[in-house]
Amino acid sequence: MTAKTYRTATVLVHQGIDRDPATGASAIPIYQASTYHHVGGRPGEYDYARSGNPSRRQVEDAIALLEGGGRGFAYATGMAAVGSALALLRSGDHLIAPNDLYGGSWRYLSTVLPEQGITVSFVDITDLSRIEEAITPATRAIFLETPSNPLFNITDIRAVTALARQRGLLTLLDNTFMTPLLQRPLELGVDVVIHSATKFLGGHSDLMAGLVTTADPQLAKRLKHFQNAFGAVLAPFDSFLLARGIKTLKLRLETAQRSAQELAERLQCHPAVARVWYPGLADFAGRELHFAQATGAGAVLSFELKEQARVAPLLQQIRLPIIAPSLGGVETILTHCWSMSHAAIPAETKLRLGIRETLLRISVGIEDVEDLWEDLAAAL
């Protein structure tokens, strides 16, 4: 399929190759082969599965098509994607990253990168002057996450990429919360887009995967080189499952987003709730900026309870959502950020960032919104 001419809903279903060239099969085959016959002793398009695999290629092409990249790369987890994308840096480089980064990325940037001789400054990335202050002659890149997790700070993607271009810096953006359906960072000037495809792209809480894409052929070449050299690639079966998940992304995300809006508004009026963070709320601080660079508010929201004593009973009484880290599944997931998604961040840092023990995050699924609300209201 020549996907570029089709609308997003169609590209999601058909992706790069929508029928197996050999058999016409409607589902792309799961190629479990670890290696490939070299006809006449010469390698073909595929020679060894770490280097390339048709099942993996399907999702790699899909993310490139959806984000407007030139090439895509699939990894075993979201963190493998973050780590592999950050392999674009080298010893002696300096990286600027948000101070309210996802806990897993924070752990990687604050413990693994320094051991490789890469220094990292964690700053309030929503404030352009803070970024400028942090730039040193060694600075090579800026890492972005917007909306941030779990407090929904919004970063002006266009402004940061303009600054980065001016100063010759690379920009990387984790687009997990929005997916290319709602936010297309490459079009806003970002160099490298990263996804934990475990979340909305996979969408069924049943696989782990990471994706990276870029429109820059030089960066793509280096990403490809490192993917092959390091080998944290996505396995064939999970590539198939991820491609399958992507087919229903629009249906899932639009339904979940509608429900998230409804729940955010109702939570805001609930007496036990101190505050709600969701870009779709009329009084959300970053609303205007968010909608200048994204087409939807997404399906994740956070809220804070007035009393800490209510947290444990809520987590005990709630019946429908899964209580777990992760997000983006068809099943609603409730996360106690303090002890789950952001457990890797020290307590004092969390408090400074505003991640308190009373904070809860909901990744809204595709269940009936009234069932979700009844359950939530009863537990509150």
Next chain:
Amino acid sequence: MTRNETRTLETRLAQIGVGRDERTGAISFPIYPSATYRHPAVGQSTGYDYTRSGNPTRQVLEAGLAELEGGARARVFASGMAALTTLFLHFSAGDHLIVSEDLYGGTYRVLDQVFAKLGLSVSYVDTTRLAAIESAVTAATVAILIETPGNPLLGVADIAAVAGLCRRRRLLCIVDNTFLTPVLQRPLELGADVVVHSATKYLGGHNDLCSGVLVAREAQLGERLYFLQNATGAVLPPQDCWLLIRSLKTLALRMERHCRSAGEVARRLQRHPQVTAVYYPGLENHPGHELSRRQTSGFGGMLSFRVESPELARQVLEKLRLISFAESLGGVESLMTLPAVQTHADIPEAERLRLGVCESLLRLSVGIESVPDIIADLEQALA
């Protein structure tokens, strides 16, 4: 998930299998590939002995399907035909069945070429007419099997009326619910005894698995179907059970989109100069429109249309770019079929032509792609 009668279908679908793995809390219920199970001691069982007889992954799927259709028991099989064949094995030599004449060719083939030899006789009737069914009932009749909407002409049978007739004459009422799924049509609530699915279609929904389902309204018949499932063994393997569980989670979303898109495509085709007829229950001029309104909550994603000549039908199939020319239906990808030479090839030509399944009839399974893209592909293929 704890079973909760008040939860809506959407919620139940999204939550199938959630909370069933108590050891780990895994959200996605595990795949149990194990063929057999260790016994704690002589005469003791964990509840699982051998995977043909019972498998934890299959049980989660079967429980979910029973709940969705509102039946006592569901059984899953390796294909839609395996489900039907297992059901037909419930009958005995000398029994007589009444079956919709507007039906899938594979069903016709197994009845005509396999079960006829085993002594089962069949009358094919227009099941959209109750009188036609009644006059076909003989002393040997044991069951009525209806496909509604029919395939490929989308004729609509009155499920409650057929079920009423079955009750009066002590016949088993079987409804093939493949085209609409329990999201749109609930035959057991309308009085049917057994629902059949080719789960390869909408239930699976991604053109990537083959499966069949039987759901019995009463536990007693459910146990009989379990006996036949275990005795003959055409069970669905654990990996595909898991994939089907995954599919069911988005079923409500997919069906809603299929219905909306098929309605738009049907109305567009109706206005196309090269199209001579469109068969879709959602169209006001479809003979089953009013009945569909009463017994279903949506018209589904399947439609058929007739073009001016067999040559034009072949041209359409050759020129399609987005829509695949392939058998099957119900997936997120749009598929087009030429029933006369594909799905219904095993039905004798004279019979086919009498029904109107000629070589200028095309069947379209409308996917979840963007509707303007689907329409653009059809228009360029018809041009």
